[in-house]
Amino acid sequence: MKTVKVGILGLGVVGGGVIDIINKHREKMKTHAGVDLEVVRAADISTERFDQLGLTADQATTDAFEVVNDPNVDVVVELIGGTGIARDLVLAAIEAGKPVITANKALLATHGEEVFNLADDKGVDLRFEASVGGGIPVLEPLTHALTGNEITRVMGIVNGTTNYMLSRMTDAGLSFDDAVKEAQDLGYAEADPTADVDGFDAAAKIAILASLAFNSRVTLDDVATEGIRKLSAADIEYAEEIGYAVKLLAIANKLENGIDVRVHPTMIPVSHQLASVNGVYNAVYMTGDFVGDLMFFGEGAGAGAAASAVVGDLVEAARAYQSGNEVIGCTCTDSLPIRPLEDLETRYCVRLVIEDRSGVIHQLGEVFDKYDVSIKSLKQRGAYAEGQVEFIFVTHRTLEADMQAVLRDIEELTSVVEVASVLRVEEI
Amino acid sequence: MKTVKVGILGLGVVGGGVIDIINKHREKMKTHAGVDLEVVRAADISTERFDQLGLTADQATTDAFEVVNDPNVDVVVELIGGTGIARDLVLAAIEAGKPVITANKALLATHGEEVFNLADDKGVDLRFEASVGGGIPVLEPLTHALTGNEITRVMGIVNGTTNYMLSRMTDAGLSFDDAVKEAQDLGYAEADPTADVDGFDAAAKIAILASLAFNSRVTLDDVATEGIRKLSAADIEYAEEIGYAVKLLAIANKLENGIDVRVHPTMIPVSHQLASVNGVYNAVYMTGDFVGDLMFFGEGAGAGAAASAVVGDLVEAARAYQSGNEVIGCTCTDSLPIRPLEDLETRYCVRLVIEDRSGVIHQLGEVFDKYDVSIKSLKQRGAYAEGQVEFIFVTHRTLEADMQAVLRDIEELTSVVEVASVLRVEEI
Numbered sequence: 001m002k003t004v005k006v007g008i009l010g011l012g013v014v015g016g017g018v019i020d021i022i023n024k025h026r027e028k029m030k031t032h033a034g035v036d037l038e039v040v041r042a043a044d045i046s047t048e049r050f051d052q053l054g055l056t057a058d059q060a061t062t063d064a065f066e067v068v069n070d071p072n073v074d075v076v077v078e079l080i081g082g083t084g085i086a087r088d089l090v091l092a093a094i095e096a097g098k099p100v101i102t103a104n105k106a107l108l109a110t111h112g113e114e115v116f117n118l119a120d121d122k123g124v125d126l127r128f129e130a131s132v133g134g135g136i137p138v139l140e141p142l143t144h145a146l147t148g149n150e151i152t153r154v155m156g157i158v159n160g161t162t163n164y165m166l167s168r169m170t171d172a173g174l175s176f177d178d179a180v181k182e183a184q185d186l187g188y189a190e191a192d193p194t195a196d197v198d199g200f201d202a203a204a205k206i207a208i209l210a211s212l213a214f215n216s217r218v219t220l221d222d223v224a225t226e227g228i229r230k231l232s233a234a235d236i237e238y239a240e241e242i243g244y245a246v247k248l249l250a251i252a253n254k255l256e257n258g259i260d261v262r263v264h265p266t267m268i269p270v271s272h273q274l275a276s277v278n279g280v281y282n283a284v285y286m287t288g289d290f291v292g293d294l295m296f297f298g299e300g301a302g303a304g305a306a307a308s309a310v311v312g313d314l315v316e317a318a319r320a321y322q323s324g325n326e327v328i329g330c331t332c333t334d335s336l337p338i339r340p341l342e343d344l345e346t347r348y349c350v351r352l353v354i355e356d357r358s359g360v361i362h363q364l365g366e367v368f369d370k371y372d373v374s375i376k377s378l379k380q381r382g383a384y385a386e387g388q389v390e391f392i393f394v395t396h397r398t399l400e401a402d403m404q405a406v407l408r409d410i411e412e413l414t415s416v417v418e419v420a421s422v423l424r425v426e427e428i
Numbered sequence: 429m430k431t432v433k434v435g436i437l438g439l440g441v442v443g444g445g446v447i448d449i450i451n452k453h454r455e456k457m458k459t460h461a462g463v464d465l466e467v468v469r470a471a472d473i474s475t476e477r478f479d480q481l482g483l484t485a486d487q488a489t490t491d492a493f494e495v496v497n498d499p500n501v502d503v504v505v506e507l508i509g510g511t512g513i514a515r516d517l518v519l520a521a522i523e524a525g526k527p528v529i530t531a532n533k534a535l536l537a538t539h540g541e542e543v544f545n546l547a548d549d550k551g552v553d554l555r556f557e558a559s560v561g562g563g564i565p566v567l568e569p570l571t572h573a574l575t576g577n578e579i580t581r582v583m584g585i586v587n588g589t590t591n592y593m594l595s596r597m598t599d600a601g602l603s604f605d606d607a608v609k610e611a612q613d614l615g616y617a618e619a620d621p622t623a624d625v626d627g628f629d630a631a632a633k634i635a636i637l638a639s640l641a642f643n644s645r646v647t648l649d650d651v652a653t654e655g656i657r658k659l660s661a662a663d664i665e666y667a668e669e670i671g672y673a674v675k676l677l678a679i680a681n682k683l684e685n686g687i688d689v690r691v692h693p694t695m696i697p698v699s700h701q702l703a704s705v706n707g708v709y710n711a712v713y714m715t716g717d718f719v720g721d722l723m724f725f726g727e728g729a730g731a732g733a734a735a736s737a738v739v740g741d742l743v744e745a746a747r748a749y750q751s752g753n754e755v756i757g758c759t760c761t762d763s764l765p766i767r768p769l770e771d772l773e774t775r776y777c778v779r780l781v782i783e784d785r786s787g788v789i790h791q792l793g794e795v796f797d798k799y800d801v802s803i804k805s806l807k808q809r810g811a812y813a814e815g816q817v818e819f820i821f822v823t824h825r826t827l828e829a830d831m832q833a834v835l836r837d838i839e840e841l842t843s844v845v846e847v848a849s850v851l852r853v854e855e856i
Contacts, residue, residue: 021576021718032643032759033575129573135719137565137573145557145565147461148449148739215460273725276704290449291563291726291736297701298722308719311576323751331460 003036004318007073009064009089010080011044011053014103014130017307018077018314019053025311035318037311041067068093075317077310078102087111094124099317101310103130109204109220112211116332125320125327127313132205133158135305136298137312138284142212149288151213155251155428158205160280160300161188161196162228162248166236166265167278170245173233188280188301198227199248199263206250210261213286214254216336218261223250224341226264235351235421238381238392239267244349245275246423258337260344267349267425274428285428342401347376347425352391352410353417360391360415367409371402388417394425431464432746435501437492437517438508439472439481442531442558445735446505446742447481453739463746465739469495496521503745505738506530511538518543522552527745529738531558537632537648540639544760553748553755555741560633561586563733564726565740566712570640577716579641583679583856586633588708588728589616589624590656590676594664594693595706598674601661616708616729626655627676627691634678638689641714642682644764646689651678652769654692663779663849666809666820667695672777673703674851686765688772695777695853702856713856770829775804775853780819780838781845788819788843795837799830816845822853 006022008015022029022037030036042055043064050060061067068076068089076093080086081104090107093100095118102108107115108128119126129139133156142151157163164186165179174182180197183189195201203223210218228248236246244267253260268275273295277283282300287293299305320327354360361378368375374396381390395403403422410416434450436443450457450465458464470483471492478488489495496504496517504521508514509532518535521528523546530536535543536556547554557567561584570579585591592614593607602610608625611617623629631651638646656676664674672695681688696703701723705711710728715721727733748755782788789806796803802824809818823831831850838844 017718024717025576025578028578028643029575031761033572035575135716136722137569140573141565141569144461144744145568145740146736147457147463147743148453148736150453150456215456271704273704276699276701288563288736289452290445290732290739292730292733294564294724294726296722296724299720302720304718305720308574308576308716311718312573315575316572333459 001030001034001036002322003038004321005038005040005072005074006077006314007041007067007070007075008039008077008079009043009067010078011042011049012079013303014306014310015042015079016049016053017303018310021307021311029315033315033319035315035322037314037318041070041073043067064089065092068096068098073098074321075099075101075314077314078104079310081106083107083110090115091118094118094122094126097122097124099125099321101127101313101317103128103306103310105131105201105204105208109207112219113217123327125317127317128208129313130306130309132208133282133284133296134298134300134302135308136282136284136296136300137309138296139212140312141296142286146288146291149290151286151288152254153252154209154213154284154286155249156209156282156284157247157274157277158250158282158284158300159196159202159248160282161193162202163277163282164188164280165197166228166246166248169231169233170236170240173237175233176229176231197229199225202248202250202263206252206261206263209284210252210259211332213252214259214334214336215331216259216334217332218252218259218338222261222338224262228265230421231265232421235423238351239349239423242394243270244268244425245270247274249426251426254336255339258339260339262341262344265423267423268428272428342399342404344400345397346400347397347427348395348403349423349425350393350407351420353420354389354391354415355387355417356415357389360413363413363415364410367406370409371405373398373402373406390420429458429462429464430750431466432749433466433468433500433502434505434742435469435495435498435503436467436505436507437471437495438506439470439477440507441731442734442738443470443472443507444477444481445731446738449735449739457743461743461747463743463750465742465746469498469501471495492517493520496524496526501526502749503527503529503742505742506532507738509534511535515539519546522546522550522554525550525552527553527749529555529741529745531556531734531738533559533629533632533636537635540647541645551755553745555745556636557741558734558737560636561710561712561724562726562728562730563736564710564712564724564728565737566724567640568740568744569724570714574716574719577718579714579716580682581680582637582641582712582714583677584637584710584712585675585702585705586678586710586712586728587624587630587676588710589621591705591710592616592708594656594674594676597659597661598664598668601665603661604657604659625657627653630676630678630691634680634689634691637712638680638687639760641680642687642762642764643759644687644762645760646680646687646766650689650766652690656693658849659693660849663851666779667777667851670822671698672696672853673698675702677854679854682764683767686767688767690769690772693851695851696856700856770832772828773825774828775825775855776823776831777851777853778821778835779848781848782817782819782843783815783845784843785817788841791841791843792838795834798837799833801826801830801834818848
């Protein structure tokens, strides 16, 4: 058994976790996976972590390119993140013919084409299980065990921070602002929570999932993205009343005329398996033509979970490297078009704040009729503020373009103070 | 790309499904998995299926050994099942150096040592994803993506028939007998439902899961097995009242002094992810030291799901076969002891039928004290029959041996008509 020499770029919590796993389970992996992994070089911009992680002066460096270019390094683990120096390092490693393991969802969702094409050209193994769903093995099953299926749908709760916030807004009735603050206090949310609460993190992940599931390139820009800022505890409470949970769902469907891919707060039936995924947990649900429905559930964040995924990739890359296995690559060759959001057909739950009730139902009815939008239920709900009430309506299946037209017209009505929230309802 | 020639033994619904998948997705698998699969030979005891599946006279045979011995067959798929001829065929295929894919849980859980040892000796790939959890990719992640973890627990709902029955007993209050009948009418249960309802099917599956998770041989005989025959809708109803769901759980824990492995009806908190796995669905829940908790959910039965798992294995075996990858094998080298059930420590929920109430609590108290069993709650519950009532008690954590002693003494009490049910309560 040849020792496979690993170079790590970035020694944050995940990088430290990878070193911990290799220290603890190196013998186990030799016996049970047939792979001997050794961390020979590691880089970080700060020297602080070197001692903490027991790295010698020979191993540690503040120059990540030194690790990539070290002829003694067989495989490169990129854990710096972002699309700056991480991109240069990943490209340099691939150019040097070294397999790359990365957790960098931003890089793959924005520069995927460049990175994957170079990897394909060079026949270099590129693995990124940790980029989606933390420690949950989902990309590996998707690209291996499920190859005998046409995957027609993949969707999931792929951002633990917002799922924690929504769980707290549901269980404890917290406001959005209080939920953000609590998530920040617990270290689940960043000081600037934008990437999480505006859905960009989830969008990068569904772009990666959709690319692998449908064998077609989907980038971050292709994903219609809406976060949870406008959600209130009242929306969640009303959803519960009618049997739904509210989740920030990342959804990708392969339809006849292209890929429908989006991230938005979604009402799903409480009986659905995804509805009981609470707190910081993640889950990815998918459907294949033979396998039917599947769900993969687990810890979506945390050093140990992400490090577990990186080491799983390392073991596979090392096995392939040892045996000279041909690399399959991304194979995003199907080039399916992305459907515009306007073509989406789904149901909607809309909460309006109304000032003067007289004649408002008649006015709303006129708007619905104008765009041929069919209403399943319309409900008036307690006092909102002095002289104001809330109206909540749920539509039958409607074209997004028609729904947007309805909302524009409704906002013009004098009695309507505000369209307080619009939630898509998925009958999954 | 070399075409990998497949021979199939057994053309039931799963065998037919494998042929369907290869017919439908052969080109897709060439492009996206780098593998060209072709079914060149197939065997069944009846000739009926040959025409249905479009097999020519050259391809089809009633002699399965002809398929195994055909020099044109590269990989053998065994879907006959059982431990009779299937065992001879699998051993013959391995002896001939051909990778084997099987869904045969009975064979692996009883003759695993013989089969795995031969495969290891010959360096032959043996894959069996379809033997546990139908189409759910669980064995592959366990042995690949999760290699960087020490798995300390694996448990699951791995028998769809009994899970369907329990779901119906819960939702519709069906009796055990009515639930069996309904499952039989729907084709979920066999005419003789023993293997399902007495837990043997689940026991074979947890033996396989535990072997892979803990790298130690666990056989069917090692599994303490109890089915759901004694369960009534009343047990389920009471469990619900105190916040628990009743599931036939297959459980394996790696403890300091060995492996705890068992199958029995179990009360689990309704908030647990496994509690919402209903109907014929299966799910496997596991815990690793770095990855934390994971769950894999999906269709545990059905031709398409099982065929999907077989084809996933075929693709991996074919890739390894093409590239001459070294085979890792079962690596059940840790030889951990199996803990006797008597050493189990858990909580218990016991339902008693009582005839003469006077003094019975005092008598029960004496028994509990004698064996130092601590009671969390004791509740009397409506009339059971003329002059009879039910007592339900829940214990704190107790040694199984003490609990069994308590139950033996309780059965001797004159006022106790019957120990109607004993459920283990898992605080997972």
